[in-house]
Amino acid sequence: MNRVEGLDKVTGRATYAYEHTVPGVAYAHAVPSTIARGRIRSIDTAAVLAIPGVLAVLSGDDPPELGEDVDPELRLFQGRTVAYHGQIVAAVVAETLEIARDAAGALRIEYDAEPHDVRLRPDHPGLYRPETVNPGLPTDVEYGDVAAGLASAVVTVDATYTTPVLHNNPIEPHAALAVWEEDGGLTVYDSTQGASADRDAIAAVLRLPPEQVRVVSPHVGGGFGCKGTTRPSAILAALAARAAGRPVKVAVTRQQMFDVTGYRTPTIQRLRLGADAVGRLTAVAHDIVEQTSTVREFAEQTAAGTRVMYATPNLRTTHRLVRLDVPTPSWMRAPGECPGMYALESAMDELAHAAGMDPIELRVVNEPDTEPESGLPFSSRNLIACLREGAHRFGWDPRHRDPGVRRDGRWLVGTGVAASTYPSRRSAAQADAAIDGDGFVVRIAAADIGTGARTALTRIAAQTLGVSPDRVRVEVGDSALPRAPLAGGSMGTASWGSAVVKACEGLLKNGEHGTGDTTEDVEADSKLARHAFGAQFAEVRVDVDTGEVRVSRLLGVFAAGRIVDPVLARSQLIGGMTMGLGMALMEGTVVDERFGDFLTDDLAQYHVAACADVPDVEAVWIDEDDPHLNPMGAKGIGEIGIVGTAAAIANAVFHATGRRVRDLPITPDKLLGRSSDDRA
Amino acid sequence: MVEITLRVNGTEHSVSIDTRVSLLDLLRERLGLTGSKKGCDHGQCGACTVLIDGRRANACLALAVAQDGREITTIEGLADGSDLHPLQAAFIARDAFQCGYCTPGQLCSAAGMLAEGGPSAITGDLAADPPLTREEIRERMSGNLCRCGAYVNIVTAIEDVSG
Amino acid sequence: MKPFEYTRARDAAEAVGAYRPGSMYLGGGTNLVDLMRLGVARPDLLVDVSRLPYDRIEEADGGLRVGAAVRNTDLAVHPVVRARYPMLARSVLSGASGQVRAMATVAGNLLQRTRCPYFQDVSKPCNKREPGSGCPAIDGHHHNLAILGYSEHCVATHPSDLAVALAALDARVLVTGPGGDRAIPMPGLHRLPDDRPDRDTVLEPGDLITTVELPPPPPGVSRYRKVRERASFAFALVSIAAVLDVSDDGTVRDCRLALGGVAHAPWRAYRAEEALRGAPARAEEFARAADAELAQARPLAHNGYKVPLAHNLIVRTLQELL
Numbered sequence A: 001m002n003r004v005e006g007l008d009k010v011t012g013r014a015t016y017a018y019e020h021t022v023p024g025v026a027y028a029h030a031v032p033s034t035i036a037r038g039r040i041r042s043i044d045t046a047a048v049l050a051i052p053g054v055l056a057v058l059s060g061d062d063p064p065e066l067g068e069d070v071d072p073e074l075r076l077f078q079g080r081t082v083a084y085h086g087q088i089v090a091a092v093v094a095e096t097l098e099i100a101r102d103a104a105g106a107l108r109i110e111y112d113a114e115p116h117d118v119r120l121r122p123d124h125p126g127l128y129r130p131e132t133v134n135p136g137l138p139t140d141v142e143y144g145d146v147a148a149g150l151a152s153a154v155v156t157v158d159a160t161y162t163t164p165v166l167h168n169n170p171i172e173p174h175a176a177l178a179v180w181e182e183d184g185g186l187t188v189y190d191s192t193q194g195a196s197a198d199r200d201a202i203a204a205v206l207r208l209p210p211e212q213v214r215v216v217s218p219h220v221g222g223g224f225g226c227k228g229t230t231r232p233s234a235i236l237a238a239l240a241a242r243a244a245g246r247p248v249k250v251a252v253t254r255q256q257m258f259d260v261t262g263y264r265t266p267t268i269q270r271l272r273l274g275a276d277a278v279g280r281l282t283a284v285a286h287d288i289v290e291q292t293s294t295v296r297e298f299a300e301q302t303a304a305g306t307r308v309m310y311a312t313p314n315l316r317t318t319h320r321l322v323r324l325d326v327p328t329p330s331w332m333r334a335p336g337e338c339p340g341m342y343a344l345e346s347a348m349d350e351l352a353h354a355a356g357m358d359p360i361e362l363r364v365v366n367e368p369d370t371e372p373e374s375g376l377p378f379s380s381r382n383l384i385a386c387l388r389e390g391a392h393r394f395g396w397d398p399r400h401r402d403p404g405v406r407r408d409g410r411w412l413v414g415t416g417v418a419a420s421t422y423p424s425r426r427s428a429a430q431a432d433a434a435i436d437g438d439g440f441v442v443r444i445a446a447a448d449i450g451t452g453a454r455t456a457l458t459r460i461a462a463q464t465l466g467v468s469p470d471r472v473r474v475e476v477g478d479s480a481l482p483r484a485p486l487a488g489g490s491m492g493t494a495s496w497g498s499a500v501v502k503a504c505e506g507l508l509k510n511g512e513h514g515t516g517d518t519t520e521d522v523e524a525d526s527k528l529a530r531h532a533f534g535a536q537f538a539e540v541r542v543d544v545d546t547g548e549v550r551v552s553r554l555l556g557v558f559a560a561g562r563i564v565d566p567v568l569a570r571s572q573l574i575g576g577m578t579m580g581l582g583m584a585l586m587e588g589t590v591v592d593e594r595f596g597d598f599l600t601d602d603l604a605q606y607h608v609a610a611c612a613d614v615p616d617v618e619a620v621w622i623d624e625d626d627p628h629l630n631p632m633g634a635k636g637i638g639e640i641g642i643v644g645t646a647a648a649i650a651n652a653v654f655h656a657t658g659r660r661v662r663d664l665p666i667t668p669d670k671l672l673g674r675s676s677d678d679r680a
Numbered sequence B: 001m002v003e004i005t006l007r008v009n010g011t012e013h014s015v016s017i018d019t020r021v022s023l024l025d026l027l028r029e030r031l032g033l034t035g036s037k038k039g040c041d042h043g044q045c046g047a048c049t050v051l052i053d054g055r056r057a058n059a060c061l062a063l064a065v066a067q068d069g070r071e072i073t074t075i076e077g078l079a080d081g082s083d084l085h086p087l088q089a090a091f092i093a094r095d096a097f098q099c100g101y102c103t104p105g106q107l108c109s110a111a112g113m114l115a116e117g118g119p120s121a122i123t124g125d126l127a128a129d130p131p132l133t134r135e136e137i138r139e140r141m142s143g144n145l146c147r148c149g150a151y152v153n154i155v156t157a158i159e160d161v162s163g
Numbered sequence C: 001m002k003p004f005e006y007t008r009a010r011d012a013a014e015a016v017g018a019y020r021p022g023s024m025y026l027g028g029g030t031n032l033v034d035l036m037r038l039g040v041a042r043p044d045l046l047v048d049v050s051r052l053p054y055d056r057i058e059e060a061d062g063g064l065r066v067g068a069a070v071r072n073t074d075l076a077v078h079p080v081v082r083a084r085y086p087m088l089a090r091s092v093l094s095g096a097s098g099q100v101r102a103m104a105t106v107a108g109n110l111l112q113r114t115r116c117p118y119f120q121d122v123s124k125p126c127n128k129r130e131p132g133s134g135c136p137a138i139d140g141h142h143h144n145l146a147i148l149g150y151s152e153h154c155v156a157t158h159p160s161d162l163a164v165a166l167a168a169l170d171a172r173v174l175v176t177g178p179g180g181d182r183a184i185p186m187p188g189l190h191r192l193p194d195d196r197p198d199r200d201t202v203l204e205p206g207d208l209i210t211t212v213e214l215p216p217p218p219p220g221v222s223r224y225r226k227v228r229e230r231a232s233f234a235f236a237l238v239s240i241a242a243v244l245d246v247s248d249d250g251t252v253r254d255c256r257l258a259l260g261g262v263a264h265a266p267w268r269a270y271r272a273e274e275a276l277r278g279a280p281a282r283a284e285e286f287a288r289a290a291d292a293e294l295a296q297a298r299p300l301a302h303n304g305y306k307v308p309l310a311h312n313l314i315v316r317t318l319q320e321l322l
Helices: A006-011 A044-048 A097-106 A146-151 A195-206 A232-244 A254-260 A336-357 A359-365 A385-396 A454-467 A492-510 A520-521 A566-585 A644-656 B023-028 B088-094 B103-116 B134-140 B151-162 C013-019 C034-040 C070-078 C079-084 C086-093 C100-101 C106-111 C161-167 C270-276 C283-294 C306-320
Strands: A026-032 A038-043 A055-061 A090-093 A109-113 A141-142 A155-163 A175-180 A186-190 A212-214 A248-251 A266-273 A283-293 A315-324 A378-380 A411-423 A431-436 A439-443 A471-473 A511-516 A529-543 A549-559 A617-620 B002-008 B011-017 B049-052 B056-057 B070-072 C005-008 C024-028 C045-048 C057-060 C063-067 C173-176 C179-183 C210-213 C221-227 C238-246 C252-260
Touching: A006 B049, A006 B088, A006 B103, A026 A097, A026 A232, A026 A254, A044 A055, A044 A097, A055 A097, A055 A232, A055 A248, A090 A097, A090 A232, A097 B011, A097 B023, A146 A266, A146 A283, A146 A359, A155 A336, A175 A232, A186 A232, A186 C057, A195 A212, A195 C100, A212 B049, A232 A248, A232 A520, A232 A644, A254 A566, A266 A336, A283 A336, A315 C005, A336 A359, A336 A411, A336 A644, A336 B070, A336 C057, A359 A385, A359 A644, A385 A529, A385 A549, A385 A617, A411 A644, A411 C306, A431 A492, A439 A454, A454 A471, A492 A520, A492 C100, A511 A644, A549 A566, A549 B103, A566 A617, B011 B023, B011 C079, B023 B049, B023 C057, B049 B103, B056 B103, B056 C100, B088 B103, B088 C013, B103 B134, B103 C100, B103 C173, B134 B151, B151 C238, C013 C210, C057 C079, C063 C079, C070 C079, C070 C100, C070 C106, C079 C086, C086 C221, C086 C238, C106 C161, C161 C238, C161 C252, C179 C238, C221 C306, C238 C270, C252 C270, C252 C306, C270 C283
Parallel strands: A026 A248, A186 A212, A283 A315, A378 A529, A439 A471, A549 A617, B002 B070, C005 C045, C024 C045
Antiparallel strands: A026 A090, A038 A109, A055 A090, A141 A315, A155 A266, A175 A186, A175 A248, A266 A283, A411 A529, A431 A439, A431 A511, A529 A549, B002 B011, B049 B056, B049 B070, C057 C063, C063 C210, C173 C179, C173 C210, C221 C238, C238 C252
8 A cells, every 4th residue: 555645645636735726825034143143233124115015024122912931942033132043033024025025134223132052062161951751751760879889880881972963854845824704813835743732732822712723734754853833924924914904924933943943952972881791780870961942841861761771780970951043953753862872872883892892792682571670570671682683684793893904995884783771651542433434434633744644554454344355544733533542652652542532432332423532542552661662783984095985775673563564664764864864973063152053954064964974775674563652552653764774874984994983974084094004 | 135036937036135045045935936946055965956047056156146137947837737747747746756855946947957968977979979878877977866766757757858 | 044136147158248247157056046045145147158159068079068057867868978077977876866957957066155154154253254253164064165276265165066077187277257258277166265265266256168178088096085974965075076096007197186075175185295206106105195285284173084085085086096
């Protein structure tokens, strides 16, 4: 079965937020602040209003009345304070896109700049301990005696790893089209990962009852987390449409996306590992420093993976934040696990090397019986099976682990391995199902951001109904549909699928229609540690003269419950691994401390992997029968693909070159030395 | 405002436009052809790729006024009526997309690329026309970014058609 | 983008005649439209020269005449270019993407502007964009900026790959303009920044490139190699155009070396060439020549890696030409 919306996507008929057509539309363009901290002294609105075609200028000079108990990033034009560079401080509404953008650029704003601080550093005096980290996890977890464990170790690793600011950069920039109806209702065509939550947020900001707002988003051009929360673009479209008295479209420019649509916090992670003579971990300490903004707290759960991975009698994981004059970080694919497992799995490789052990065997001897943090049994855990299967498929050779010795002409060749993990959660959802002609229609406010949600839910519904998938039509992407959680946390299929199964079961009983609400089912889920696991294998080639790194092979083996749709699953896993390749080798936004901004804010400067960078990435899975998850027996697969990839590649680079790069990305400059004395 | 005439997917359009309008915005905002996507507006992502006189081009970098008299093919014109272009069929069969936003650009780019021939930056002997290996396809398609990471399937789909 | 007028010229005289202060010539637009959208370029009038009759590649006097409006792709796939100037073909194919190459003209490629992040952001000072406003790159993010020939006013690099190959091939750029016609030998088209970084080239206002003339290909074997942070579709960290001609006795009869990504202009490595002529063609001599050239390098705080990279690239490329 192919993707159900495939035909629409290959013919250009799939309609994304900015592309819905309504008569009389006008265009808004946001004006970003050019200082990182301070106050707006004046805005010369009049000059811009005089430009032919300009309909309105929005700014703090005329603050709209907005809800208070909302994400402060959405409270546009409320005051004169600037909290970060690129914050939206005004907007111009005009007849055409060209006029709006030119006029926005011409708007003169005078600032009183104040000294700013955008530099994350491990000794920052403003470091503090947040009450919890996302999504409500403990900030610190500590048991045993780490110092004693390290002191008793035969081998230790003490290393600091850093990851840069990373930007989601979906290819569809955030966009919104807002239409006010005559009855005071509002329709927003938005690029969102969750129509229900987006509707609620927009309604709260605009102080409207939620039922007066409708969010429509049939197709979303990627998000990877950055469309999981409502963004200022949606609010701006609504405010601009009200000011202009016409429907208004807003597209965030690629450059603006770097500032107002979220990013992954940079991290500074100190890892201390100790092991005894046979490689058993005597202590694990993972201490993390990361940033948030002055606008609101966002605490990435970077140590989350370390709390579930390995058995040790002594564990400490801590998170410390500092509030900088930066935009608020947000979700990016596998928040927490992705940067955290880069550090942990690099450190495990360093430990294996220091102990003279095969890195796979090191992981095997540290396999826990229960979840280390909680002591809870795992619903299923097949990390070792993934490592073994991967080693077999990859041709892993545990005997040749000396770094820097494999050569192929001017290339140094190395291989690396790392483990992956990601939690398998679900949350409450509603769905309904009904007879529709000779077939069935299933309705749920799920989002298909490219994951294949429509297709997976079609399959799940068809299977429950015992009919062929072509007789089932699934409607998603509209807040008018039964309420559903967003596409995030790798929970989509588990959450939505549970409700769809229930609705379809109801239909089978009733004969005409069925509804599903999984609130009680989810509350009744037993207390177990539910996680997907995986193993990533990379082979890299490093040019001895130039430091260029090419990934020649990349294999992921995953244990993620029952795979609902093998084609979609493979695409998702390969996609995550591809993004992980980019993270390892090229991604990172440069922060200019003097201007306090993200300097390299476009796709020529922020490199994501291009087609030429990506080899024939392979993703496979092992059969895993886990009855403790959901009716489908499925664990989420949207995020685990990126977890561990960067470590596998970094470990392979070490194996190829003997050089351990601990600050991502691994660009040529970090591997370069004079090679002329080293001519083969 | 300037008057221009161009043919889009075989249909002639005469429009009066602001000189600042890009071909991409003309297609999307004036002609209702929203299949061509805006991903970066600076020629850095390839989502806007169309064919101008049969050659692939970033429609975001093409001023509409400079395209007077040109023949434009967009994703909406790639199929022959209801018969999909072989690339479109192959992209579906190989699951060569996820979110779909880069897909029209990938398809137009692939169509233009297959018509180009000649060597690429990675071709060994530049004097000869190399076989279109997976490596060659990757190099030639690197102007189309896919953030979902569908490259492996995109290359396979193109190989299906070229091979 | 501010409003502007547009006119399409039918020949060079009409284009030059239409030029007035505040005008810019429009070729493929791949960099100009990009810069206009950023507000870096703010022309009042665009004179479209993309359809001028300079769209042919012709053999002449044992060399080649390449029209300024020839598209990059057409230059790279031309059979004579591929057979006789493969280094040139590869330099073009190494630049940008298939789409951009199909749009961009030869003259536009040469006249593209630096990708220095400060130059491209109108909210920041930049001596190239606003003379006298300062250069934040010198003490800022200059990871991919110059190590050679820069000034206290500007550390930008020129991004063209084609220009590097043309510099090694002793090409000539033919120009017509209000002051008449002239020929500019490469690498002389592009300037070092000194105290006028706003001037990328020696062209005067209204000058229009019409043709690039290539002399017969130099004897020997040649190669273009580009190192970048992504396998494709990225600007060079360092690139090299190299031609090596070795005598029967194993000494270097002649060589040409030009580097990209290291300076405000394509950098012809005359000192290395001088060191190599007559020397034995072997790795130690290549390394010595590279050292001779790079002794002038003055890396900034965060681009020192370019010195060993350029060194290695010179040595490696010459070795591969043996």
